[in-house]
Amino acid sequence: MNFLNKLVPQVALEVQQLSKSAIHTSAVCCRVQSGRYRITTKRDRPLTYEMANPPHFIGHRKSWNSWNTSTLKDSLRPSQTAIEDLFIRKFVTGTWHALVSSEIIIKRQHNTIRIAALIRQAISPRKMYFLIGYTEELLSSWMQCPVTLELQTVADKKDVVFKYI
Amino acid sequence: MANSLTRFWGQGSLQKHVVQTGLRGFSSQQNPEVEEEEEFRVLSLRTVKQQFQKRREVKKDPVTPPRSNRMAVDQDWTAAWPGPRSFHPASVPLPLRQGFTERGAAAPSKFANAELMKIPNFLHLTPPAIRQQCEALKKFCTPWPKGLETEAKWQRHFPVEVITTDYLQALPTIRNPEARRVTVSLKLSDLKFDAHARDKFLRLVGDRYDKDTDILTFVTDRCPLRKQNYDYALYLLTACYHESFVTEPWEATKSEADMEVYLFGRNKSKLSAEEILNWNAAEGAPKVEPSPSYGQSVEQLINEGENEYNLTKYKEEVKKMLNIASQ
Numbered sequence: 001m002n003f004l005n006k007l008v009p010q011v012a013l014e015v016q017q018l019s020k021s022a023i024h025t026s027a028v029c030c031r032v033q034s035g036r037y038r039i040t041t042k043r044d045r046p047l048t049y050e051m052a053n054p055p056h057f058i059g060h061r062k063s064w065n066s067w068n069t070s071t072l073k074d075s076l077r078p079s080q081t082a083i084e085d086l087f088i089r090k091f092v093t094g095t096w097h098a099l100v101s102s103e104i105i106i107k108r109q110h111n112t113i114r115i116a117a118l119i120r121q122a123i124s125p126r127k128m129y130f131l132i133g134y135t136e137e138l139l140s141s142w143m144q145c146p147v148t149l150e151l152q153t154v155a156d157k158k159d160v161v162f163k164y165i
Numbered sequence: 166m167a168n169s170l171t172r173f174w175g176q177g178s179l180q181k182h183v184v185q186t187g188l189r190g191f192s193s194q195q196n197p198e199v200e201e202e203e204e205f206r207v208l209s210l211r212t213v214k215q216q217f218q219k220r221r222e223v224k225k226d227p228v229t230p231p232r233s234n235r236m237a238v239d240q241d242w243t244a245a246w247p248g249p250r251s252f253h254p255a256s257v258p259l260p261l262r263q264g265f266t267e268r269g270a271a272a273p274s275k276f277a278n279a280e281l282m283k284i285p286n287f288l289h290l291t292p293p294a295i296r297q298q299c300e301a302l303k304k305f306c307t308p309w310p311k312g313l314e315t316e317a318k319w320q321r322h323f324p325v326e327v328i329t330t331d332y333l334q335a336l337p338t339i340r341n342p343e344a345r346r347v348t349v350s351l352k353l354s355d356l357k358f359d360a361h362a363r364d365k366f367l368r369l370v371g372d373r374y375d376k377d378t379d380i381l382t383f384v385t386d387r388c389p390l391r392k393q394n395y396d397y398a399l400y401l402l403t404a405c406y407h408e409s410f411v412t413e414p415w416e417a418t419k420s421e422a423d424m425e426v427y428l429f430g431r432n433k434s435k436l437s438a439e440e441i442l443n444w445n446a447a448e449g450a451p452k453v454e455p456s457p458s459y460g461q462s463v464e465q466l467i468n469e470g471e472n473e474y475n476l477t478k479y480k481e482e483v484k485k486m487l488n489i490a491s492q
Contacts, residue, residue, distance in 0.1 A: 048279070049278070053265070061264070062283075065283065067285070068336075069336075070335065074343070075334065076334065076336060076338075076341065077336055081335075102277075105283050108336070110333065110335065111337050111339065114250075114251060116251040118282075124225075124226065143337060145337040150251040150253070150282070152255075152282065155228060159277040160277050
């Protein structure tokens, strides 16, 4: 129905009036595409476990990437928490450039933020320690709360690949 | 020439030679040796292929094998995993697997498994860890006061119940506006009243009193802080209690029409009953009063309405008062 509304506003109006009075039946027009990956002809697109399971499996086959209480009923700051999580994700993927090989998991407990991710072993441990301290320090000064990075390293990119499609 | 000079300056031990060469430098004779040493620079107009430079090899530290391989079987797990932390496969010596796979395939192992890192774990709250923490906390505990073992016992000493809520949340702030709410409740039977005060108190508190459970409840949330709300609730209780004992001058003007219940004591029926009982009594003889049970039955009859039970009871009372023998 959405594409109709966009195309012809008059039709949309009529449809609206119609739908008020009668039962509306039609084929499902809404296409669900987000969080799904298309199969390539060569079948060589690597997918992690997280990517291999589409969003409707969240809570069944895979789990949430953000863990906090702000989406419970009558909780405070749901929108701010979501924006902050987005910012943390952007910042971490940018700081650990081309090293993050999984989704960034953000867990909030009381006032602490714990960030977990899988990191490729492409840089020396010394640089990694620097980046951990840098990320924690900057994020905690922006978020005004302690931030802890809990990283796990993988030797190769292919370690996280679940399947190829 | 100058080149050779500097070369010699670099060698501190050969100061003698330096002086000599310096002297030689001032002479008009050219030094054939030095000329031979100097490289003849060729003017190259075309770019020559640069010599292949050996790349410095990046020293890579060998990746250490997982810590769990070296863990003793009887190690102190609380030291290995002291606090809440995301799962780390190298620190947990358990052959865990997590994830959904097609039928027949093994689930993904614990290494490079993001699902295991997502779910909250309680590896820091193993029974020995809890026991340790309890032991550490024990020295701060005090024994339970004597004489307050059961609920019936402590309710006599602490009749007022105060209910507040603390909110734990995953936010940078620890404040929650809902935490200001304070509920103060107590049984009305714990307060001492006379008939007038009780009536007035119940009028003052209105629907804060639950008649079925006999519990009075004050909920305060108008102040921003919990302490202020608690103080306000106690103030309300105190003020209402003391105000109920004050009799205003206008309260005396309450007429029979204003009464909400029928009271035997202040009505005509009492006078009539007295008249009947004191019929033909001698002058100065003590006045005979109608029995309180008669008054009760009259009140019941009028307040609750006429039903079979009330009517029968009234009949019995009247018979008793007038000394009519029942058949």
